[in-house]
Amino acid sequence: MTATTREIEDRLHAAPPGTIEAELVAIALEATGAEHGALFVWDKDAGGLALVHHVVGGVTVTLPRVVKPELRDRSDSAKAGIAMHVFNEGVPYLCPDTSRDPRYTRYLIDVGSIAAAPLQYQKRPIGVLTISAREPRGIDANAMRALTAIAEVAAPLLRRVQVDKLSRAATGRPLMIKGLSPAWHEVERKIELAAPTNAPILIRGESGTGKDLVARAIHWNSRRAEKPYIVVNCAAIPETLLESILFGHMKGAFTGASFQKVGEFQKANGGTLFLDEVGELPVMLQAKVLRAVEQGEVQPLGSNDPPDRVDVRLICATNRDLEAMAKLGTFRDDLYYRLSVMTLDLPPxxxxxxxxxxxxxxxxxxxxxxxxxxxxxxxxxxxxxxxxxxxxxxxxxxxxxxxxxxxxxxxxxxxxxxxxxxxxxxxxxxxxTAPPTQITLDEARETWLEPLEKQYLTELLAKHGGNVKTAAKAAGINTVTLYRLLKRRGLHLGRTIGPKP
The missing domain is CATH 1.10.8.60 (Helicase, Ruva Protein; domain 3)
Structure with missing residues (x-):
């Protein structure tokens, strides 16, 4: 990692909340010497690239803009502009002369040259960073390389900001604050490594530690981020209804089943299913959940048809000790081992x-x-x-x-x-609950040594029939020292060795 890369990371980490986009554009302009810069981020709701920060000749422009693909075939993005082309193709783009480039589209002012670099997280595009100059060939290959390097460093941090905004919108709480503790740092590290996979994840932690936030973060950082995210709280649903909720039912499957219901596993097909409080899952249902996880098959209640096939990534959370429950037989051990392929322990x-x-x-x-x-x-x-x-x-x-x-x-x-x-x-x-006053090392040593030394002296003298001379010789000390130790420990010699009366 170069010094420049570290400086970029430090500046972006130090940026106050809500300013990382502006800081990123400022870094790009400083590193390349360009006149203008812009940051585009993919907006799912708008269906295009949202211009989140734009600097023109040192002036921040706040006019909103969304760049959308104009054609159904997104691979042909000439009419959608350079930013959309870079987003779709995932490769840097240098336009030394806009007058000769059919992809160039004017916005606010005419520019003569442009460079654009994709922002990618886990090989998926999340945005585009651009710089431009008024004159043709004002942006060269060196500026292009610098811009690309900045985009590579910034992408994970920008994605973190996006996920934090999603978390605040969905739950009213920030995702995580970087650097809270080494334990949280380890949780974040595991999320980044595990999120792109399809492996089941078990989140463990006390009530209120943020298990729901972590589950959402895993989904938002996965390749299933654009697919459904379904939540089922196993503790909040009566046992008699939970099977129907998870797997669905056919009309007439039981008394009151007046319509066909699609289960949560089917609703989550292609996406993520989060089973909160999975430790409350009834044993009778655990076999069906295991089948859904291992074989991707779910059978609605009352159905005689072949099982439905589903592709679901399962995330579970609990504040109970599932391993101990598995040993007691209150939780299937095969399901426990399947759910805990990856475990995340959240600190209190x-x-x-x-x-x-x-x-x-x-x-x-x-x-x-x-x-x-x-x-x-x-x-x-x-x-x-x-x-x-x-x-x-x-x-x-x-x-x-x-x-x-x-x-x-x-x-x-x-x-x-x-x-x-x-x-x-x-x-x-x-x-x-205040801790006791700190004692000195000598006091600690004396507290620990006194009962052991008293027991040793008692057994030593008993073994030698109370004969101080032979006892001292066996202990490797002289008789004067032994008498002093006996006095110090409150022991006396008589028919039996014990505390002084």
């Missing part, structure tokens, strides 16, 4: 409370925006109370706590009185 909030202030500020800004209020500050007293609380509900409870406080806050700083009731006694909780 208490394991990275050093970054509590960062998380709290993220939720504070988010809650203030959601409720149309100016964002107050986190006072030191509130931070102390948050730090003293254990948050058994983890990140979900922290988010709800901050939202509660923002709603009640009437000033420019959160107060302890704005916090929910459980946190009002947080200082008492901390006092009850």
């Amino acid at each position: 909030l208490r394991s990275y409370k050093d970054n509590l202030e960062t998380l709290a500020n993220v939720f504070l800004e988010q809650s203030a925006t959601s409720h149309g209020k100016p964002a107050p500050r986190l006072g030191t007293a509130v931070l102390a109370r948050l730090a003293a609380y254990d948050f058994p509900g983890n990140v979900r409870e922290l988010k709800n706590t901050i939202e509660h406080a923002v709603i009640l806050c009437t000033g420019d700083e959160l107060r302890v009185d704005d916090l929910p009731r459980p946190l009002h006694s947080a200082s008492k909780l901390r006092a009850r």
Whole structure:
């Protein structure tokens, strides 16, 4: 990795929320010396490339634009422009003279030369980065190479921003904040490696640690991102209905089945099915789930037809110990081994409370925006109370706590009185569970050594019938030292060796 690459990564990582697109264009202009730059990102809802940041001669242009493929055959993108061509083909493109290029389309001003580089994540296009100059041949091959290198470095970070926006829109929570803890870094590393595969993934963690967010992140970063994402909470559905929900049923399959129902496995065909609280799945259904995972076959209730074929990527989550349940026979061991091809263990909030202030500020800004209020500050007293609380509900409870406080806050700083009731006694909780005062090494050694030395001396003298001389010789010390040790440990010699009365 070159120094330039590290600098690019550092600048993009350091960019404040919502500014990474502008920072990326600025980096491209600085590195190439170009006059104009633009960043296009694929917008699924708009069905085209959205112009998310555009700089013309040092001026940021905020006019929205979406570049759409004009032809049904997207491989022939001449009429759609250079950006769409690069997006479709996935290769850099240098246009030294726009007057001779049929793909060139004018926007705002005429330019004489253009370079465009694809932004790809896991071999899939997510956008295009372009630079241009007024004069023909104002952009050369060196600028093209620099632009391509910048696009390669920026693509994963840009994708992270996209997924974070999707997460906020779908769940109201940010995906993950980079650098929260080494454990979260390991989770992110595994997501990047496992998401492109079709392997089942088991997400383990306490309630509120973000298992749903991680499942969505896996789907959004997979090759199935444009396909359905279906969620089933196994704990929220009665056992009698769960089989029908998962696999569907035929009309008349049971009393009340007045219509044919498509199951969630069929709805997720081609995409991802997320089974939350999979530990609550009844044993009687586990064999059918295993068949669906291993063979891609599902049989609706009441159907006499051959099983339906489905292509589903399964992600499961649980806060229970499935391995222990498998040993007890309450969860099929073959299903457990199939679901846990890849496991992700999510850390509880208490394991990275050093970054509590960062998380709290993220939720504070988010809650203030959601409720149309100016964002107050986190006072030191509130931070102390948050730090003293254990948050058994983890990140979900922290988010709800901050939202509660923002709603009640009437000033420019959160107060302890704005916090929910459980946190009002947080200082008492901390006092009850406060760690003991740190002792010295000598004190620790004495605490550990005293009972062992007392037991040794008692057994030594008993073995030698209370004869101090022979006992001292056997212990490799003189009699004076042995008497001193006996006194120090409160032992006396009599008919039996024991504590002094």
